[in-house]
Amino acid sequence: MNPATALAAVLVDELARCGLTDVVLSPGSRSAPLALAVHAESRLRLHVRIDERSASFLALGLARRSGRPVALICSSGTAAANFHPAVVEAGESGVPLLVLTADRPPELRDTGANQTIDQLKLYGSAVRWFAEVGAPEERPGQVAYWRSLACRAWHRALGPADPGPVHLNLAFREPLIPDGDTTWCEPLAGDADGGPWVRARTAPPPVALHLPPTRRGVLVIGDGAANVRRYIAAAGMAGWPVLSEPHGGGRYGDHAVSTYHFLLGLPEFAETHRPEVVVTLGRPGLSRPLLSWLKRAEEHIVVAGDPSRWPDPTRSATQVAQAVEIPVAAGDDAWLAAWRRADQAVRGAVDEVLDASGLSEPRLARDLVEALPNNSLLLAASSMPIRDLDQAMRPRRGVRILANRGASGIDGLVSTAMGAALAHNGPAYALLGDLSFLHDHNGLILGPREPRPNLCLVVVNNDGGGIFSLLPQAALRDPFERVFGTPHGVDLAYLAAATGTPYTLLGDISELPKALRGEGVRIVEARTERESNALLHAQLREAAHAALRAALG
Structure with missing residues (x-):
């Protein structure tokens, strides 16, 4: 050989x-x-x-x-x-x-x-x-x-x-293919019992950091969080609100506060709801108001599996631990009740604006999650789609949400969705922007013998980079459209046809549940406008803050 x-x-x-x-x-x-x-x-x-x-x-x-x-x-x-x-x-x-x-x-x-x-x-x-x-x-x-x-x-x-x-x-030196000779100077076989050559033993669970009891705590969950269910159960017993990014896996249950982006964006609320302790799982990074608010916590404990690599973009961590025990605290539920009242007021205002917005990007994100069957997988693109989910998604169980938020690039997302769908035992979906979709349309190319996932790609097409319309660059009117907006003019129907991928154009938001049906790889396109989307986001913020001020009295 x-x-x-x-x-x-x-x-x-x-x-x-x-x-x-x-x-x-x-x-x-x-x-x-x-x-x-x-x-x-x-x-x-x-x-x-x-x-x-x-x-x-x-x-x-x-x-x-x-x-x-x-x-x-x-x-x-x-x-x-x-x-x-x-x-x-x-x-x-x-x-x-x-x-x-x-x-x-x-x-x-x-x-x-x-x-x-x-x-x-x-x-x-x-x-x-x-x-x-x-x-x-x-x-x-x-x-x-x-x-x-x-x-x-x-x-x-x-x-x-x-x-x-x-x-x-x-x-590798040549020859690179078998030469017909099967002899070798020593046995090539592995361990006789069929197991690996070396068995690595897992270390015992780390000793947890025990916190003093407090009712004024908050659990924050970001990308890559581990042991989420255990921590949510502990936070529930302690009377803490849970602020979870969509892909953090913790936006469910009675303690989930889904409108935290708007709540913490109002200085009056952020100042009067400073916690005694915040426990962070994973790496939060979607909401600037949340990141700014983390700096105000008296104690900010970051849970990290490897204590030599802990996420702390705000440089506000006071302790890092591999595990934390959140104790049950005596006292009333005034702290949690205040968060819930504020969340309900803002949720009502946000939903009212979205319900009147027609086929808008935040409403598509909200309604998509609502329409998915239980045991679904949803991969969200790293730019506007995951942020729209963060600001518009109501708490719910039964949907696993993923996002490539490590480096937060827009590349490779069609292929990432394909891979995740192949590993998921259930229906899979992806919410992508048009630039993310075009950046990786080669991911649609599958050979006839390749495993094929059950994956619906929902593509929001606003003919360019929609997130830049929400950033300060939008004020630079002369260069903006060419160097930030980057319109492409691609007809996605023809691109879908080139790869033989079934395609549906979403005409109205009410058609979404029907458009999502099907099997195999398929594309649903929703066309929106960047300027209208920027105005809608401003309207959402204004309505949310008005409702919150009214609730605070």
């Missing part, structure tokens, strides 16, 4: 023993040993994508939804560079990926050899661990090296305290 085939076969077998179930592959020559080994492995589900960027975000979606490492394979050169945006997102949001890049052997580097770039530590600090595997050779000891390396890569990606991407760079 030639060394390239031996290394690929051993590596793929060992990763499957560790628990790998999904591999995403982009075709190439130098990666042929890995491609053939994966294709022959019945324990793995293979996904092939011609575009490396699309492939990498597909893997990201699969790993984000499943919570397990997904392997990502490409050839050498710029193919590996196209993985970089997804690796960055995985690194920032703690998504486990195994990035396996094929490379030229050392003797071909720095020689001008075709398709050869410097791939050593290509992704820099975005990965949790990097290893240059080295060109395989037929000599004793290689099998133990390869199998132990695979186990280390798997467990470092998995975490559990600090999951994220791991990069293995594999230099």
